[in-house]
Amino acid sequence: MKRVLVTGAAGFLGSHLCDRFIAEGYHVIGMDNLITGNIKNIEHLFPLKNFEFHHHDVSKFVHVAGNLDYILHFASPASPIDYLKIPIQTLKVGSLGTHNLLGLALAKNARMLIASTSEVYGDPLVHPQTEEYWGNVNPVGPRGVYDEAKRFQEAITMAYHTYHHLETRIVRIFNTYGPRMRLDDGRVLPAFIGQALRGENLTAFGDGSQTRSFCYVSDLVDGIYRLLLSDYAQPVNIGNPDEITINEFAQEILKLTGSKSKVIYTPLPTDDPKQRRPDITKAKTILGWSPKVSRSEGLRMTLEYFKGVIKTKN
């Protein structure tokens, strides 16, 4: 049985990855310090023999007994309000945490996949974003703590690949959504759905003309799985190129929820990217991957999840 370590296992993406590897017949070791992760996301895995959980902060020395075939490093705050609240931890998990895990990968002769991000492109001057674009990031702006941690993460991972011949994979993840996102994580999708369901105004930042491209979580997980098993060590964008403005997105959420809420405009956060859409030519040609779930279908499934969360809270 192949053994995989997933860091950030109790988070949104980490928990879905654990599910996928369990379904594929792996032994899964989940690791999380539970700062932004939620143990409820993986509670259903605890009775399984081929799942174990380690409550640990990967910014500190990491040890796992036995052999490891794969390490997937998904531990990190990922929403702007989270990484602004804990900026130093964000920098540490991307830098020190990645270094610790690369060392572990080397010791175990494991293949390491890191969760990078479209944020490495910053407020992009090239559109759509190809992997060749170097980005437009403000290192000392508020988002710099996340963006530069992830850029460093890519650099050190590539250095281990080049100088230690470690097998590495780099996925650049674009905005992803689905069940197990936190309702209060501040990102636009949970924010709008929560506001619509509670009958509050939807808060569009700036004039709402900025764009994002939203990928459903099962598509993302499938792209990551394919990348891990591929032999491609350069960064690969995984995301859904279906681009939409935040204004259009607000209207979609209002229609979907049948809410009578209004859209109000509040100041745009510093360095908020004006446009974002992945060029997925590489994922298509190298991994044979493209997204399958349309936004309308993905939003319907996500809405059901959030309705359940709100019901249990009340």
Ligand code: UDP
């Ligand atoms: N946004 C918004 N209202 C909100 C939260 C976010 O208009 O309540 C905007 C935000 O300014 C950004 C976009 O939605 O332009 C996506 O923000 P999110 O935090 O979801 O992710 P990002 O892509 O910025 O990391």
